Structure formats: C-alpha cells, structure tokens
Amino acid sequence: MTYPVHAAETAPAVAxxxxxxRTVVCSACGCRLHHAEDLAGWTHFAxxxxxxxxxxxxxxxxxxxxxxGISL
Numbered sequence: 001m002t003y004p005v006h007a008a009e010t011a012p013a014v015a016x017x018x019x020x021x022r023t024v025v026c027s028a029c030g031c032r033l034h035h036a037e038d039l040a041g042w043t044h045f046a047x048x049x050x051x052x053x054x055x056x057x058x059x060x061x062x063x064x065x066x067x068x069g070i071s072l
Contacts, residue, residue, distance in 0.1 A: 027069040029058045039064045041072065 024033045024042045033042035041064035045053040060071035
C-alpha cells in the first residue's frame with residue numbers, strides 16, 4: 001500500500017524568514033539561534049570557545065548565521 005504525498009513533505013525545508021521574531025535553528029547542529037541586531041544575523045546562545053549553550057562543541061558556534069540557519 002502506498003501513502004499519499006502531502007505538499008509539506010515535498011516542500012524544501014526553510015528554518016525561517018528574515019523576521020527577527022521567528023525561531024531560527026542552526027542547519028548544522030539543530031540548536032535554536034537568537035537574533036543579534038548588532039551583527040545583522042542569528043547566533044548561538046552564549047557561545048563559549050566553540051561550544052553552544054548545551055556545552056556541545058560545534059564548528060559554527062561562534063559564527064553569525066543567516067535566516068535559514070546557515071553559518072556565514
């Protein structure tokens with residue numbers, strides 16, 4: 001038996017638009033990002049020495065991300 005394909009399953013995944021009030025997640029590790037107006041992008045919350053807020057070491061922890069969660 002085959003199941004019908006819904007439009008949401010075939011649409012490309014986009015984290016958010018450029019709206020600072022929307023939730024944006026990092027495309028590399030899945031962490032939620034917060035909007036940093038002074039950097040014109042989104043960053044990991046409280047990055048310390050390449051680690052995210054949970055303490056996980058991620059390569060993009062200290063980088064600014066775009067509205068899709070991709071590090072610049």
